[in-house]
Each structure stands twice: as C-alpha cells, then as structure tokens.
Amino acid sequence: MRFGITTLDWATVFRQLTLGGFFDFSKFDFAKIVRLAHQNGFALQELTFDVGYVMPGALSEQQIANLLAVKEELDLTYTVHLPLWSIEPASPNRFIREASVACHVDAIRLAEPLDPEVFVIHNAGWIGAEFSEFNIGGVDQPMISMIMGNLAEQSVRDIIHQSKVPSRKFALESIEFPFETTWSIAEKLDTSICLDTGHVLSGQSGSTDIIDFVKQYHSRLLEVHLHDGDLQRLEGRRFPYNDHKVLGKGDLPIVEFLKILQECGFEGPIIFELAREDAVESLKVIRKLLPDFPIE
Numbered sequence: 046m047r048f049g050i051t052t053l054d055w056a057t058v059f060r061q062l063t064l065g066g067f068f069d070f071s072k073f074d075f076a077k078i079v080r081l082a083h084q085n086g087f088a089l090q091e092l093t094f095d096v097g098y099v100m101p102g103a104l105s106e107q108q109i110a111n112l113l114a115v116k117e118e119l120d121l122t123y124t125v126h127l128p129l130w131s132i133e134p135a136s137p138n139r140f141i142r143e144a145s146v147a148c149h150v151d152a153i154r155l156a157e158p159l160d161p162e163v164f165v166i167h168n169a170g171w172i173g174a175e176f177s178e179f180n181i182g183g184v185d186q187p188m189i190s191m192i193m194g195n196l197a198e199q200s201v202r203d204i205i206h207q208s209k210v211p212s213r214k215f216a217l218e219s220i221e222f223p224f225e226t227t228w229s230i231a232e233k234l235d236t237s238i239c240l241d242t243g244h245v246l247s248g249q250s251g252s253t254d255i256i257d258f259v260k261q262y263h264s265r266l267l268e269v270h271l272h273d274g275d276l277q278r279l280e281g282r283r284f285p286y287n288d289h290k291v292l293g294k295g296d297l298p299i300v301e302f303l304k305i306l307q308e309c310g311f312e313g314p315i316i317f318e319l320a321r322e323d324a325v326e327s328l329k330v331i332r333k334l335l336p337d338f339p340i341e
Contacts, residue, residue: 046307047341048271048331049089049316050324051126052082053096057321062100070101076111083119085325089341091124091165091316094152098128104155113158124163124268124314125156134166134200135173135193135222142196145170146203153208163268163314164215165239166204168197168230174221174249194226202234212236216267219258221286224250228262237267243274243288243318246296255297256305263309270318271327273297289318292327300334 052075061072075096082090092112097104116123132145153164173193205212216239217227227250231238240262245255252258253276259266273295274288292299306315317324331338 046303046339047089047122047312047314048087048328049091049122049124049314050082050085050087050321051093051316051318052079052090053093054078054081054321057081058096070103073100073103073108074111075103075108076115079112079115079121080119082321083121085321086328087324088120089122089124089314089316091126091314092156092159092161093126094156095126095128095130097152097155098148099130104152109155109158116159122314123156123159123161124165124316125152125159125161126165127152127167129167129170133170133172134204135169135176135197137172137192137196142200146200146207149204150207153204153210162214163237163239164210165268165270166201166215166217166236167220168201168217168227169193169220169222173197190223190226193222194230197226198230198233201230201236205234205236213267218270219244219250221249224252224258224262231265236265238262238265239268239270240266241270241272241318242297242302243270243272243290243295244286246274246276247286247288248276249286249288253296255302259302259305259309259311263306263311266309266311267313269306269311269313269315271315272318273327291319291323292330299331303331303335303338 062068128148132148133141134145136142176189176193212235216237217231218239219241244250246253273290273292275296277287
C-alpha cells in the first residue's frame, strides 16, 4: 500500500519564515519542504493549497514550477487538499458560496501543472458543522442537515462544472458533518470520498465504527487520511475533538483496518495527517504490528 504525508509541517514553515528574527513571507520555499518530507521516506505527498491564500507568494508561478521540478527529479506523486480556511461551501449566503467555489476553482487551476492524483474537498465548513448539530426554531436536525447538504451539493457541482476536472478525481472528506449527507452528494455528483480516520473515530462524521465505514463506503474510496483518535470531548479547546494522534494513541484498530482496506482492493493514497516525526513513528508502528504488510 502507498503511504504518504501531508507535506506542510507548520513548525518547519514558521522556522523558514522567521529566519533572521522577523517574519518574512519571501523565505517560504514549498519545494524545500517537499524535499524534507522525501528525506523522511515519503514519495507520496499531499500539498495543502490553503497556504497560497494565507501567505503571499506561496503558490506563485515560480513556486509551482519548483514543485513540478522536484516532483520530476525525485519521482514524487502529489495529491492536493483544496482550501478550507475561511470558506463555506454550505453557507446559506450565496455570496459566500460563490466565493468558496471561486477559491476552489482557482486552487485547482494553480495545481493542474502538478497533475495531482486526487483533489480532497471539505464540502462544508464550520457553519455547516455547527448548523448540523443543533435544532433551529423547532426544525429537527436531519432537516437542517438536508438543507445544508443541498447547499453543499450545489457548490460541489459548480466546482466540478467550472474546473472541468473529472468528478471521480474529487474526494469528499469525512469531516465534522453528517457523512450520510456527504455520501448522498458523492452519489448524486459521482465523486469519490476521502476517509479521515481520526475524524470518524472522534465522532465528527456520525458513527465511529471505522471498519463498518470501509465496508459500507469502499466503492467510492479514493484516499485515506490516516491518524488516530477517540471519542472524547476535550475541555478548554475551541475545537474539542481528540484526533490527529500518532497511531496507537487512540481507538484505531490498526491491523484490522489495514487488512480490511486490503481485502476491499483499496489502492489509493494513504496520507498521514501528522507532523513528520509523528508520521515516521506511526509507520514504525505499522511495520511492528504487520511486518509482512506491503508498504510503498
């Protein structure tokens, strides 16, 4: 199986930006961070495209050219996580939805020279997450989720139409939003899905049964975000879910999970959504538990 990593280790990014004792966006070097991840054994890497909208010049033509050059030099494979910060595809405000679609399409066009294998999408943001968890004016939660899902569906449809990228290349992620609603969008628009293990294990998407998730939804599974988690609300945190943990530190049944992926014929990217050191440690856990497991 093919294991990769989320390339942007934010600790490394901020070390780059603060060399010399002050903040300097011009010091950001995406390709250099890709090389660091490759040195840790990862030829499959997911590029976080939010970076281009929060740091000036982070996705300039030169940065993209450098990413392409290092990809060809080191024989890398890229996937792209499309923007999720400050946008809301499920917003009831059409101006916000339209801006969210435009941001996605812009990111896709920037990424196209890199020929990413997968585009990962959050089909809802924090408004979608919050609205789907409480009742409003006597309207029950399933009805609210359906309304938010219809809005998200229109946004994803517009992204597919405007980008002209084949729909199955988009993977809708299991996020803090009812996954039954996300699955309905995937079926209607013929997209793929991205299983985020920590999100499911911590209860963000509904059921926490990760094995049942694979059995039920594997027909559209294109990518996995791999990290551990458990169903525990953490006090004192704005985002209270307990996830993005090293494998073995949560409730993920590691051996059973990887074997069910194998049995289902899954061949897509498995991306550690962890810092580099934690990803390396997690890979060691897998090798210890499954010494004969095929790892690329």
